[in-house]
Amino acid sequence: METKKLDIKIGPVTQKVLLLLMGGLALGLTHSPRQYFQILKGIRKNWEAINRRALRKSIIRLYQARLVEAKDNPDGSSTILLTEKGETRALTYQIDEMKIPAMQKWDKKWRIVLFDIPERQKKARDALSKSLKRLGFYQFQKSVFVHPFECWNEIDYIIEFFSLRPYVRMIVGEHIDNGEELKRHFRLK
Numbered sequence: 001m002e003t004k005k006l007d008i009k010i011g012p013v014t015q016k017v018l019l020l021l022m023g024g025l026a027l028g029l030t031h032s033p034r035q036y037f038q039i040l041k042g043i044r045k046n047w048e049a050i051n052r053r054a055l056r057k058s059i060i061r062l063y064q065a066r067l068v069e070a071k072d073n074p075d076g077s078s079t080i081l082l083t084e085k086g087e088t089r090a091l092t093y094q095i096d097e098m099k100i101p102a103m104q105k106w107d108k109k110w111r112i113v114l115f116d117i118p119e120r121q122k123k124a125r126d127a128l129s130k131s132l133k134r135l136g137f138y139q140f141q142k143s144v145f146v147h148p149f150e151c152w153n154e155i156d157y158i159i160e161f162f163s164l165r166p167y168v169r170m171i172v173g174e175h176i177d178n179g180e181e182l183k184r185h186f187r188l189k
Contacts, residue, residue: 059080062086065085066083066085066086067082067083067085067086068080068081068082068083068086069081069083095131095157095158095161098131098135098154098157098158099135100135100136100147100149100150100151100154101149102149103148103149103150106148106149106188106189107150108174109148109172109173109174110146110147110148110172110173110174110176110179110182111146111147111148111149111150111151111152111155111170111171111172112140112144112145112146112170112171112172112173113132113137113144113145113146113147113155113168113169113170114143114144114145114168114169114170114171115128115143115164115167115168115169116143116167117143117164117167117168118167121164121167124162124163124164125164127162128158128159128162128164128168129143129145131158131162132145132158133145135147135151135154138182138185138186140176146176146182147186148182148186148188152170155168155170156170
């Protein structure tokens with residue numbers, strides 16, 4: 001019998017679950033109490049932000065994609081473990097290491113991220129702006145950023161990571177009135 005490779009889309013919640021599992025792995029490897037508590041704080045914050053129904057669906061997707069496996073414990077509980085493939089995928093989505101790959105040939109479309117985030121979420125707003133700048137986005141206006149390359153998955157993940165879905169919009173456009181300036185900025189032809 002032939003086995004088929006499952007190619008399952010890994011959405012933002014599933015990506016976050018993978019990172020949380022990776023955080024658990026990092027806890028086991030750290031020897032510094034300071035790092036230990038920083039990792040715990042990050043895990044707790046992200047765990048609280050996950051919708052429980054989305055979590056169940058994400059774990060099922062992770063099993064189907066063979067990114068996690070369950071180990072039954074003698075006391076009747078189960079432990080979810082990252083597979084080697086899951087560890088690789090989790091590392092792919094580390095937000096501080098994320099990069100937008102250049103396209104072989106630019107499709108002459110601009111990816112525009114705009115947001116209007118309330119003042120009560122200033123830290124998340126600042127973190128989003130900082131992440132966009134680090135990814136190489138051009139700051140068109142205070143809350144409008146532009147990039148020439150395909151980056152939908154990366155931006156979707158960042159929005160989910162900072163729990164900003166209601167406040168952020170993404171647009172793909174073909175014409176911006178200062179397009180020549182943007183082309184020079186990104187060194188496009």
